[in-house]
Amino acid sequence: MSSRARVLVLNSALGPLDYRVPAGMAVEPGSVVIAPLGPRQLLGVVWEPERLPSDAEVGDNRLRPLLGTVDVPPLAAPLRRLVEWTADYYLAPPAAVVRMTLASTSALEGSRTATEYRATGIVPPRLTPQREQALERIGDRQGLIRELATAADVSDAVIRGLVKAGAIEAVEVAIDSPYPHPDPAFGPPQLAGEQQAAAATLVEGVAAHAFRPTLLDGVTGSGKTEVYFEAVAEAIRQGRQCLVLLPEIALTEPFLKRFHDRFGCEPVAWHSGLRSTQRRRAWRAIANGEALVTVGARSALFLPYRNLGLIVVDEAHETSFKQEEGVHYHARDVAVMRGKFEGCPVILASATPAIETRQQVALGRYAELKLPGRYGAAEMPTIEAIDLIQQPPERGRWLAPKLVTALEETLAKGEQSLLFLNRRGYAPLTLCRTCGHRFQCPNCTAWMVEHRLTRRLACHHCGHVLPTPRACPECKEEDSLVACGPGVERIADEVTALFPEAKTAVVTSDTIWSPAKAAEFVGRMEAGDIDIVVGTQLVTKGYHFPNLTLVGVVDADLGLEGGDLRAAERTFQQIRQVSGRAGRGAKPGHVFIQTHSPKAQVMQALVTGDADAFYEAETEARRDAGAPPFGRYAAIVVSSEEQACANEIARLVARSAPQVDGMAVYGPAPAPLAMLRGRHRYRLLVHARRALDVQDVIRDWLGALDWPAKARVTVDVDPYNFL
Numbered sequence: 001m002s003s004r005a006r007v008l009v010l011n012s013a014l015g016p017l018d019y020r021v022p023a024g025m026a027v028e029p030g031s032v033v034i035a036p037l038g039p040r041q042l043l044g045v046v047w048e049p050e051r052l053p054s055d056a057e058v059g060d061n062r063l064r065p066l067l068g069t070v071d072v073p074p075l076a077a078p079l080r081r082l083v084e085w086t087a088d089y090y091l092a093p094p095a096a097v098v099r100m101t102l103a104s105t106s107a108l109e110g111s112r113t114a115t116e117y118r119a120t121g122i123v124p125p126r127l128t129p130q131r132e133q134a135l136e137r138i139g140d141r142q143g144l145i146r147e148l149a150t151a152a153d154v155s156d157a158v159i160r161g162l163v164k165a166g167a168i169e170a171v172e173v174a175i176d177s178p179y180p181h182p183d184p185a186f187g188p189p190q191l192a193g194e195q196q197a198a199a200a201t202l203v204e205g206v207a208a209h210a211f212r213p214t215l216l217d218g219v220t221g222s223g224k225t226e227v228y229f230e231a232v233a234e235a236i237r238q239g240r241q242c243l244v245l246l247p248e249i250a251l252t253e254p255f256l257k258r259f260h261d262r263f264g265c266e267p268v269a270w271h272s273g274l275r276s277t278q279r280r281r282a283w284r285a286i287a288n289g290e291a292l293v294t295v296g297a298r299s300a301l302f303l304p305y306r307n308l309g310l311i312v313v314d315e316a317h318e319t320s321f322k323q324e325e326g327v328h329y330h331a332r333d334v335a336v337m338r339g340k341f342e343g344c345p346v347i348l349a350s351a352t353p354a355i356e357t358r359q360q361v362a363l364g365r366y367a368e369l370k371l372p373g374r375y376g377a378a379e380m381p382t383i384e385a386i387d388l389i390q391q392p393p394e395r396g397r398w399l400a401p402k403l404v405t406a407l408e409e410t411l412a413k414g415e416q417s418l419l420f421l422n423r424r425g426y427a428p429l430t431l432c433r434t435c436g437h438r439f440q441c442p443n444c445t446a447w448m449v450e451h452r453l454t455r456r457l458a459c460h461h462c463g464h465v466l467p468t469p470r471a472c473p474e475c476k477e478e479d480s481l482v483a484c485g486p487g488v489e490r491i492a493d494e495v496t497a498l499f500p501e502a503k504t505a506v507v508t509s510d511t512i513w514s515p516a517k518a519a520e521f522v523g524r525m526e527a528g529d530i531d532i533v534v535g536t537q538l539v540t541k542g543y544h545f546p547n548l549t550l551v552g553v554v555d556a557d558l559g560l561e562g563g564d565l566r567a568a569e570r571t572f573q574q575i576r577q578v579s580g581r582a583g584r585g586a587k588p589g590h591v592f593i594q595t596h597s598p599k600a601q602v603m604q605a606l607v608t609g610d611a612d613a614f615y616e617a618e619t620e621a622r623r624d625a626g627a628p629p630f631g632r633y634a635a636i637v638v639s640s641e642e643q644a645c646a647n648e649i650a651r652l653v654a655r656s657a658p659q660v661d662g663m664a665v666y667g668p669a670p671a672p673l674a675m676l677r678g679r680h681r682y683r684l685l686v687h688a689r690r691a692l693d694v695q696d697v698i699r700d701w702l703g704a705l706d707w708p709a710k711a712r713v714t715v716d717v718d719p720y721n722f723l
């Protein structure tokens with residue numbers, strides 16, 4: 001006797017497949033198995049057949065047998081429900097979602113040791129620029145050849161060459177050593193009155209073992225982390241697992257440190273920067289329940305926790321929780337669904353909650369806890385707008401006199417300053433003064449951004465780079481290229497010219513590309529080794545530097561460009577967050593916002609601090625427009641290397657749009673990023689009433705269409721990006 005099993009194999013192009021379970025093999029829903037597919041072997045997960053209809057029923061006698069099971073706990077039912085929900089809601093292949101739960105095949109392999117590589121410090125006799133870059137980027141990193149190559153942005157062959165040359169050596173490492181247990185009694189804080197009340201409610205929620213989404217709405221520096229740590233402590237006491245989601249890997253390092261201060265050891269970290277051996281160790285510990293607290297980026301959400309007792313989404317308003325590749329999901333929203341399936345509380349912590357979240361509170365679906373004041377002696381900073389028309393910077397400069405004076409005073413007091421500009425590199429556009437040639441990316445509708453630190457021009461969309469030339473490629477004129485507009489590097493240059501004695505640091509994803517780099521930055525800030533930080537959104541959140549008292553927003557209007565429906569909200573959140581870095585200790589903070597439109601509602605709200613009025617106006621505008629959270633959008637993007645093909649399929653999609661009450665389809669139109677990574681792109685926007693099951697409509701609509709393989713059609717439900 002043999003039985004059959006329905007299996008989701010890890011191949012997104014395929015639906016579920018049926019296999020024969022050979023005698024002696026035991027499987028149940030959730031079992032991770034090895035399945036044959038043609039000549040290959042693929043991992044898969046056994047599923048309840050009734051929940052996952054197969055469109056090709058195969059007779060028992062024609063079934064191929066499963067090849068084996070993987071020795072890991074089966075994916076639990078709540079996680080299987082989450083996979084189904086995510087696939088359904090975001091119109092993604094279930095196999096693509098299930099792949100996120102298994103995270104890496106190395107996690108499932110049996111071996112307990114691995115060969116990793118690290119630099120020896122020996123400089124190879126032949127030091128090509130690539131080898132130099134590799135060694136510099138690798139630093140004291142250790143990992144598989146592939147991982148080092150990726151980190152260094154070179155080919156595997158370069159790394160192998162370095163091994164041969166003795167500059168990199170192999171090391172055997174043991175994996176799967178157990179994680180230490182966080183101790184809830186290690187370093188509890190003395191909570192202040194409001195903190196205490198909020199913490200007590202959250203602790204009660206954890207003890208109740210029930211789904212309970214809660215918005216923890218507290219101003220920057222109010223102690224949200226300390227407060228939700230009490231809920232984490234309660235979950236640990238109960239032996240249940242916690243997941244803390246952070247929007248950015250760069251924030252992991254400071255978080256680990258704070259966690260250590262509170263609980264006596266570090267939690268398990270999960271992010272894209274892990275080596276495969278670390279990934280395996282973490283995955284296994286999470287799956288067997290031994291990892292009590294996991295902190296991670298959005299991908300940590302789909303891991304197979306054994307008994308989840310609490311989910312925290314920190315900085316829950318952050319748009320980086322929205323995944324823009326592969327399965328397009330929003331980690332904040334999926335976190336709430338996971339809490340629902342697991343039956344555990346979910347805490348969304350933010351100083352500037354998203355309108356979507358505030359609306360859930362208004363509807364009574366989420367509870368709300370408020371921390372209206374900063375902890376201890378710290379006061380909210382003063383905020384002032386600088387009108388760039390009335391008080392412009394000197395010619396060729398970007399900092400207005402008032403801000404320069406404030407920087408000078410802050411330096412004189414021995415305090416730290418932060419200049420915020422959300423633009424990496426030196427200048428966003430380079431052009432030739434002689435012939436007007438502009439450097440555009442050959443693969444994208446985008447300008448090449450000059451990076452002076454690395455002496456190259458780079459496309460921020462596809463990664464295309466070229467060395468900054470001396471002569472114009474068009475007219476061949478030498479030294480005729482000019483940089484237009486500022487990026488952080490240019491601001492840093494201006495600061496150095498103004499204050500040659502000040503110690504400055506540029507903080508962007510170019511300089512802080514690993515948790516170790518972030519830790520180094522934090523260390524230098526704490527040691528007072530930096531006077532002025534010039535940074536992108538990477539420095540707007542999470543950090544706590546008590547001696548940082550001045551924040552200057554170089555171009556507050558930047559985020560308002562482009563007609564994104566969330567532009568004003570995002571600008572408000574971002575500037576509020578970055579302002580929140582000022583004056584977090586005993587010394588008062590000051591914020592200057594440089595803008596061309598100081599009268600704009602969002603600037604006024606920032607200056608007066610009247611968040612409620614701003615949110616109310618924004619919410620009403622959304623309600624009037626039927627925009628989220630009152631209505632729903634889905635973007636359909638058709639792309640192809642051939643423009644005609646993309647255009648034609650986009651038109652086909654539009655022509656085939658069903659007439660549905662409460663749904664409108666706009667487009668197709670060339671996307672603002674009309675070309676991306678060499679593909680031409682057309683967008684359609686579906687706008688639907690909230691109550692409409694728009695996913696169902698789109699599934700039927702696109703499911704009935706055929707298009708050639710050279711065209712790709714992607715659907716983004718609840719899009720955050722309108723490019």
Ligand code: ADP
Nearest residue numbers: 189190191192220221222223224225226375544
């Ligand atoms: P938020 O996350 O709301 O911005 P944090 O949790 O980072 O605020 O708290 C701001 C600072 O105040 C941190 O250094 C934190 O350790 C400190 N803090 C907050 N509450 C307390 C408390 N009850 N006891 C001691 N320190 C606290």
Ligand code: ZN
Nearest residue numbers: 441444459462
């Ligand atoms: Zn490009």
